[in-house]
Amino acid sequence: MLKIENLHATVADKPILNGVSLHVPAGEVHGIMGPNGSGKSTLAYVLAGRPGYEVSDGGVSFDGRDLLAMEPHERAAAGLFLGFQYPVEIPGISYLQFLRESLNSQRRSRDEAELSAGEFIKLAREQAALLDMDAEMLKRPVNVGFSGGEKKRAEMVQMGILAPRFALLDETDSGLDIDALRIVGEGINRIMRGPDKGVLLITHYERLLEHVRPDKVHVLQAGKITRSGDIELARELENTGYAEAAA
Amino acid sequence: MTAPFPTRKQEEWRYADLDALQPVWEQFAEPVTLTVGAGEELEEIWLPVADDVQLRRVQLALGEGAKARIFALNTAPVYGRIELEVSLAEGAEFELFGVNIGTGLSTNEIVTNVKHVGRGGRSRQVIRSVLNGKAVGSYLGKVEVARGAQQTDAEQSVKAMLLDRGATANCKPELEIFADDVKCAHGASVGELDAMQLFYAESRGLDPASARALLLEAFVMGLWDSAKDEAIAGASREALRRVV
Numbered sequence: 125m126l127k128i129e130n131l132h133a134t135v136a137d138k139p140i141l142n143g144v145s146l147h148v149p150a151g152e153v154h155g156i157m158g159p160n161g162s163g164k165s166t167l168a169y170v171l172a173g174r175p176g177y178e179v180s181d182g183g184v185s186f187d188g189r190d191l192l193a194m195e196p197h198e199r200a201a202a203g204l205f206l207g208f209q210y211p212v213e214i215p216g217i218s219y220l221q222f223l224r225e226s227l228n229s230q231r232r233s234r235d236e237a238e239l240s241a242g243e244f245i246k247l248a249r250e251q252a253a254l255l256d257m258d259a260e261m262l263k264r265p266v267n268v269g270f271s272g273g274e275k276k277r278a279e280m281v282q283m284g285i286l287a288p289r290f291a292l293l294d295e296t297d298s299g300l301d302i303d304a305l306r307i308v309g310e311g312i313n314r315i316m317r318g319p320d321k322g323v324l325l326i327t328h329y330e331r332l333l334e335h336v337r338p339d340k341v342h343v344l345q346a347g348k349i350t351r352s353g354d355i356e357l358a359r360e361l362e363n364t365g366y367a368e369a370a371a
Numbered sequence: 372m373t374a375p376f377p378t379r380k381q382e383e384w385r386y387a388d389l390d391a392l393q394p395v396w397e398q399f400a401e402p403v404t405l406t407v408g409a410g411e412e413l414e415e416i417w418l419p420v421a422d423d424v425q426l427r428r429v430q431l432a433l434g435e436g437a438k439a440r441i442f443a444l445n446t447a448p449v450y451g452r453i454e455l456e457v458s459l460a461e462g463a464e465f466e467l468f469g470v471n472i473g474t475g476l477s478t479n480e481i482v483t484n485v486k487h488v489g490r491g492g493r494s495r496q497v498i499r500s501v502l503n504g505k506a507v508g509s510y511l512g513k514v515e516v517a518r519g520a521q522q523t524d525a526e527q528s529v530k531a532m533l534l535d536r537g538a539t540a541n542c543k544p545e546l547e548i549f550a551d552d553v554k555c556a557h558g559a560s561v562g563e564l565d566a567m568q569l570f571y572a573e574s575r576g577l578d579p580a581s582a583r584a585l586l587l588e589a590f591v592m593g594l595w596d597s598a599k600d601e602a603i604a605g606a607s608r609e610a611l612r613r614v615v
Contacts, residue, residue, distance in 0.1 A: 215593075
């Protein structure tokens with residue numbers, strides 16, 4: 125479903141990714157772990173198309189399409205979702221308006237009918253409730269005044285509403301307490317587990333992986349995948365740390 | 372007799388498009404006077420019209436405890452000027468929510484002179500400009516606090532968003548204070564759309580033009596929250612669509 129081949133990328137002319145190759149078949153969840161500065165967030169941003177993140181070599185195909193040739197909004201319409209490590213605040217626009225316009229923009233480009241205001245609010249309420257979030261929060265400006273944990277939970281509500289086919293989740297677990305972690309883990313399983321869906325879950329810690337149970341775990345170090353395995357690899361890293369894993 | 376034609380040497384006309392003004396000067400030479408009696412309230416919504424050159428020159432006198440709130444959208448295709456001279460008697464309250472939306476080669480400006488004459492008056496001016504192309508958007512706001520006008524509370528918040536390199540914003544809050552127990556806050560900033568907000572919106576599926584429109588809407592629309600009539604929100608949305 126998502127095929128990354130020999131991906132090299134630079135940020136401000138500095139090489140960050142140095143030949144990442146990774147294949148996430150449909151129906152699978154893969155975890156990516158790695159120390160600070162290893163390129164995890166850069167990988168997520170390159171896949172989502174953030175300006176300034178330049179691909180210098182290699183390629184990425186998504187369902188057989190050239191992902192890197194698409195604009196960020198086209199990637200979203202194709203079914204890609206990035207859960208941000210630091211969700212962005214947008215004062216002046218309510219979450220409801222932001223998400224409704226986003227969803228309808230995606231639906232238009234897929235030749236699907238737009239949702240009416242009533243239909244959308246019903247959907248948003250359902251998804252907020254499933255993540256144990258007060259739907260009233262969606263009337264507030266996007267992420268303004270949200271705590272770190274609330275922002276991450278709101279990212280998952282967005283994912284539930286937009287119903288992507290592939291999710292890149294960049295440290296969705298950071299800033300969450302133990303209960304929120306479980307709820308978010310369950311949310312990922314509920315929204316993204318399916319035979320035609322896939323997830324790339326970036327994390328520092330093994331804890332979220334215990335909730336989501338990835339099919340594979342990869343270690344990213346210095347811009348390359350250095351090891352791959354199953355959840356046992358994540359448990360091992362939790363005990364030994366990255367330095368030893370690289371040795 | 373018509374008032375003399377202004378020159379750019381006059382501070383309050385320094386950014387004006389006098390060439391555009393010349394042919395229509397006579398009809399605008401005399402400001403309109405509005406008076407709000409003691410304890411009375413006024414709300415005005417000033418919408419743009421279709422003319423190339425649009426001027427509103429208003430003198431507003433607020434009696435004791437009077438309240439006035441003005442919502443003004445300035446988006447003339449060639450030259451737009453909203454000029455307000457306000458005097459506040461004791462305990463009067465004045466609010467101005469003003470927006471310049473300029474495109475192409477247009478000049479739009481909001482020029483105010485708020486005079487706190489009596490004590491305990493409050494004035495609040497919130498101005499936003501959105502400019503593309505080579506458009507000019509200005510705010511010249513003078514606040515005068517007279518000797519006896521203690522406990523005056525005056526606020527000016529001025530922000531401009533430049534969408535193209537050729538666009539110009541002039542922000543000039545000015546204070547003249549002759550009382551010693553007053554609060555006069557002012558802030559001005561000029562910027563461009565936030566790249567991270569744009570990427571966030573696009574990553575959710577909004578095409579670049581819609582994402583820009585949404586962020587500009589966020590920048591402007593909050594000013595109309597307390598307006599009783601929604602026409603100004605609709606007119607702003609329409610004007611914003613033209614600058615994206």
